[in-house]
Amino acid sequence: MAKFDMKEIKIVDVQVQDIRFPTSLQAQGSDAMHKDPDYSCAYVSIITSQTDLIGYGLTFTLGRGTEIVCVAVEALSFLFKGQRLHNIYTNFGQFWDRVTNESQLRWLGPSKGVTHLAVAALMNALWDLWAKIEEKPLWRLLVDMSPEQLVSTMDFRYISDVLTKEEALEILKQQRENDIETKIERMKTRGYPAYTTATGWIGYSDDKVRELCAKYLTLGFTAFKIKVGINLEDDKRRCKLMRDMIGQDNLLMVDSNQRWDVEEAIRWMQGLAEFNIYWIEEPTSPDDILGHRAILKH
Amino acid sequence: MAKFDMKEIKIVDVQVQDIRFPTSLQAQGSDAMHKDPDYSCAYVSIITSQTDLIGYGLTFTLGRGTEIVCVAVEALSFLFKGQRLHNIYTNFGQFWDRVTNESQLRWLGPSKGVTHLAVAALMNALWDLWAKIEEKPLWRLLVDMSPEQLVSTMDFRYISDVLTKEEALEILKQQRENDIETKIERMKTRGYPAYTTATGWIGYSDDKVRELCAKYLTLGFTAFKIKVGINLEDDKRRCKLMRDMIGQDNLLMVDSNQRWDVEEAIRWMQGLAEFNIYWIEEPTSPDDILGHRAILKH
Structure with missing residues (x-):
């Protein structure tokens, strides 16, 4: 009971x-x-x-x-x-x-x-x-919900021109048939996939970044984020340092926290391209959808 | 001094x-x-x-x-x-x-x-x-500012891909040459152009709308806004009433205050087309730029 x-x-x-x-x-x-x-x-x-x-x-x-x-x-x-x-x-x-x-x-x-x-x-x-x-843990509550229950928790008013409730339902039903039990087992044994931002705050010294990369590699992290956006030469040095520490097989992401306008974002990210950045977070105003599309295209 | x-x-x-x-x-x-x-x-x-x-x-x-x-x-x-x-x-x-x-x-x-x-x-x-x-009154403070001063009061960071400071400056310079003294005189003698929303709140009875239209016509208003969006048949009756009161030469605008999704906005406005609506305010989420463009195209 x-x-x-x-x-x-x-x-x-x-x-x-x-x-x-x-x-x-x-x-x-x-x-x-x-x-x-x-x-x-x-x-x-x-x-x-x-x-x-x-x-x-x-x-x-x-x-x-x-x-x-x-x-x-x-x-x-x-x-x-x-x-x-x-x-x-x-x-x-x-x-x-x-x-x-x-x-x-x-x-x-x-x-x-x-x-x-x-x-x-x-x-x-x-x-x-x-x-x-x-x-239950929250993730299990969500996983155990039927697709109908899940979509009933959401409001589609302002996104119905892109995704209707019926389309969302169809996507969830397909996903559910797609080997859900294996995924549940993986969550139980391996937990959530996660990346760390703790290694690359912009106010950290290079030595501290090195030390923290070593620590988080030992903890098993395979994806790392670094803050960028004040000075391009500093960012190049810090991205190189981070890439050297984590190697080529781990993921490196950057975050400029809305610092740039659209053109600056494109130019800056071209300057960091050699470090094989997986993605950039908040290159410009988070509300500027067309700006993000322009940045993505370059 | x-x-x-x-x-x-x-x-x-x-x-x-x-x-x-x-x-x-x-x-x-x-x-x-x-x-x-x-x-x-x-x-x-x-x-x-x-x-x-x-x-x-x-x-x-x-x-x-x-x-x-x-x-x-x-x-x-x-x-x-x-x-x-x-x-x-x-x-x-x-x-x-x-x-x-x-x-x-x-x-x-x-x-x-x-x-x-x-x-x-x-x-x-x-x-x-x-x-x-x-x-000075505030409008005069603004009018007396040089184009350089005006643009210096604004932040262009997130709009520079659409309008740069230099382009804004150029627009303001052209406008300034465009008979500014006549415009100043008109402001002094006729005041600000304005429309009224006071005639068409959605909770008002038809009689009250009629009474207020008569009052604001007497006051010299030539543009009127009415709230819509709960029920299309009600909106048709109220728009007709308003149009009958203000005549064909005055402007009639509507405002649905974010009520609709994109498709509903298009359908609803087609239903009100016969009343010659000058514009619609907030048909859907105010942040949905692409949605507004889709509504505009119909």
Whole structure:
């Protein structure tokens, strides 16, 4: 018998904490646009009527302004308090729509900036809660969902000209037939594939990059990201150093954190081509789709 | 002699007020996505060392969540306090860049949502202050600026693949030669051209729309906007009513406030074509540039 019965459980409170870490002291997290970030978070706890059932979610920030996200979480919390979990999870996509399209708050940008970050922490906490109710890790909750359940958690309004709900369903059905049991076994034995960014923050000395590459190679990493974008000659030196450390068979990626305009991005990446870069993250404004296409074509 | 000397004046404080109006009580401001807005604002006052010189700016909200924008203004205010006005206005574009790219706060989305709204109120207050120092209305401050000064107030980083600073400069120079004095005279005698949205909120009865059309025609308006997007048959009736009231020579525009996906937008606007709609505002997600192009082509 299941430990928790969704029909009986209500959300009784939403709490949020402003948690900051002084990572800027050692240039951890530093990149071409954020030279001194204090990697921090707004940490949300969704408290239920079942005292041993709490959902946790967080949204990432760079320090200053985390209090703005916390106030946004508080402003959204009235939509969560008093709700029965059963009503939320039987139509999760509709609940998401209710939260992001609240008729007065949506003006502040439901899919943008501060309220977007606040919604992310809250929805992450709901996903965490769902997995706990089902007594599974979150990845297994998702894998065990039917394609119909999965698409019901999403809102297709603004992407239906590119991908309809029916098309998404068809893709998921095909994927499911494609040897799902082997994939589940691999997740259980090998875990998530991951790359590391920890070796290449822009404020790190060459010696520190070398030392960290050695450490993460030993840990089994096969993909490494390095921050670029302030000075091309520095970037060439650092990419060479990284490539020398990790060898030709491992993957090397770069991230300029929105630093460039479109032409500069093309020129810069041509300058780094010899290091066999797997991909570039945020070469320019993340909203400039046509700009990204132009960069891709070069 | 000028009343104010920029070199002497500093910003000593930034104050922000959360001001709300219960417009939802009479459906004022209602549209297809915001059925009960309380048209409100975060109201910013930039206090200077010159007691009779204060800059005012506001950013518009729909009620709930205005407190989030106020907290964002407070979070940004350290960038303003203590600044000499001379340093701000001699390189306004650079100051804007400093505010929107503050290394920790920019993570929250400098050109998105809550922080975007907060920056807007603060920068509007700085423009108001500038006009007061020059003892001119703001439009005249802008008109009197040289093309070089105007482009220096802007940041071209993310649009340089479409419009460079040099191209913008060239456009402004050509415009300036194009009979600027006549245009200034027209502004002085006739004021700003404007359209009205006040006649067509979606929650208004047909009788109220009729009454308001008559009123705004008397006031001299020649362009009218009506909210659409919930029900096509209702929209046809309301557009016909509006067109009958304002006649064929005045302009009629519609606004669906992001209600539709791309296909629905095309179908709906074809349904309203007979009313000779001048333009449609926000037919779908405001960020979907390719979607807007697809709608335009139909």
